Amino acid sequence: MGVVEARGITKRFGPTVALDNAGITISAGQTHALVGRNGAGKSTLVSILTGLQRPDQGEVLFAGEPAPALADRDAWRSKVACVYQRSTIIPALTVAENLFINRQTEGGRLINWRALRARAQNVLDQYGVAIDAGSQAGDLSIEQRQLVEIARALSFGARFIILDEPTAQLDGPAISRLFDRMRALREQGVTMMFISHHLEEVYEVCQTVTVFRDAKHVITSPVPDLPHDALVAAMTGEAAVAYQARARKVKAKSPVVLAVSGLGLAGRFHDVDLQVRGGEIVGLAGSGSSGKVGLAESLVGLRRPDTGTIIVNGVSPRLGDVPAALKAGLGFVPQDRHHQGFVPLLSIGENATMPIAHKLGRFGTISSARRRTRAEGMIEQLDIKTTGPDQPVGDLSGGNAQKVVLARALADDPSALVVINPTAGVDIKAKRALLGSVEDAAARGAGAVLVSDELDDLRICDRVLVMFHGRVTKELPRGWTDSELVAAMEGISS
Template identity: 75%
Template structure:
């Protein structure tokens, strides 16, 4: 069998994180291969390596048995591989013809021969049966038309290997069927494709084989006909390791946070959500599900296009973080380094930031009151530090994350919104952080936990699963990993 594309024993690290650990893929000429795996499995890193955007630390990439070109030789890469992303790379202010021949326009001495450009563009669109006007502005095309133009552009460079990264995320049913018809005809012409999707049903419909990545490693490659749905989901989730046992509790009756009919273009549509005192509600879903965008809207980081957020019965002004904090909301951001703490300030200063106004009079902060509050938080969260004066930038990842939690909890919030709370921390820190959420909830707060980690979601009384911007399921406590992942990957049974 001729392998059109091979990546062998690829290792890629970003600082302490290993994104690919001796992973690889081999795709035969004219084959449509699916690549699936949960968020963080290593799929996008592999795509970046297969398209020459990243150089592997170890391992090799081959096209038709020949080593991949040097990273700097962009034209050589374009002749071998192209990627059609969920978000278009087409330039909206240029015409279709200009996009198709960007940086390779016909002409001499810097002058472009416009008629030749249009003629070549029409010829190219006709060849690949793309029903789009070459003179139209690219920004006026539909998502579907833009994708077809991108595919035609890729093929015109001579690339016979195309990566489609979640191409159906923004298409409706009929457009998806047309895309699949196009993919089948390309396959008949010998084009090799790698198809990445969170719709596992599509994998069975359009692909001949499937590769599963999990935790930066290659887990299995199989013909789709030989891998039943159950086994595919099991390969993606692995053995469930229960690192945290949730406490049992009965949520109260008071609604402390609600979102009604919330929509934000390109992120999520028409979401309703209520959280009661004493209740933990989880938000789960893939990277394109909209879960982080929704959580960030609840705390005021984004302004929804429509709908309202209410905390403790008070309607919040959209896009106003300070107002949300004043209303009784505490939050742990997704990126602790950018939004979570100020590295040069001390543990005490970071932890007591939100309540500085309460620790003194006339705008002056009482150092002794700040220290007492900081020491109380250091003890309750077991933060390993030389003391309240140590800069947060000197702490380990787990302890720095505890400082971010301390800041969220310092004012005894009525609502806690935490995004990926245990990313990059060890098991012991993980247990302390999830325990801190449960302590706050037992005191009567409501909490929203957004996470890619199934273990984080085990503390939830119910989990709302989002799929391409909508809440598709409200799963009560007691779900299995298999059941949750099947819904998250668009394959509800």
């Protein structure tokens, strides 16, 4: 008998079978990994294990007892909590207010703010979260917000926590600290289900792994008994094949499509010079505090630099002006696809053709037929798994939604691309498609800046610029080793 069991779970959404007689059993005190490609059924299982969805068939048990009624939210919170990839922390509130939202009082009608902060600080201290309960949640780092969410989950009394892609937005040192915290929680008797597309993390922090594929349970195994290749084969139904970067040589006479000189933004990066030629892919690597994301966002106008110039295809767009950057010929894949990449309620066709809407009709109108035709071409080119161009992007799996974001970036045939963490939270096949599309763009003559926390993503780059404390400190040509790149990222000179 496990802390939680899901038996024979079937769930349909119209004609789509999200789970097909699937199940999982998680033993007390374990960190149990759940892995699978996007669309395998992981998110649906999470919604059922947390009482947000009712299965069409099957049952959920906690310590052998039937799960509470869906309407009894307090009972569910006392048994299970989920820390999602997208933070649910409210930035405008304090840490204490976030920890005890809707539970600010203890029996009385008026809030005793001093007592509330004391209660919150006790919870944080109990679970080793070194954060001031009175601090503003909006001032916390992503890592700190996750720790607050974990503490909030445990404050309800739940001893089973689901961690859904918790490392997707963390750098290496922050991931190590999160894993240390997870190990400490295990020693305190907390059971966890860990969802991640980074299979190395499964081997580092989990004891058992369950694989879902095509809405079905495929295998459950002790982690040491399932080699990496066998795990990938279980997820994909085929032998593991690593993504092979294409052989490509940038012509010395290729035009410079993106040029940066003396670019600086206080507190983020300083005096950056950069040139990208047509057909060239340049990587940006570094820790979360290196300034690489801030630099990339400045290139496309999301941030306004204090100093320096940016020239795109011979044009100098106004700094801090996204429409001007796009008009100059930049395509952009943002770091946060949920908030900056697409409009969930709009269709694939509407999202993917936003940059070229003015080209799809006359006199301010849009031809639905022309938009559909363009969208269908993008769907085929990027292998987007969908019912068609009219499906809302919010209904897609993470990997397919990310493909829509890339389709939009490529829609107007940009001369330069800026791509930030394109494979975060997507499965192996989606990674291949996304990286392959960046290489396709380069083959057509576009230059690209690729920012990624994944070393394997950077292997498609012709060269990688390493940033450390806001400055470019090293350039590595294609063929670098992991140890070379990591040493440079950590500021170790060779």
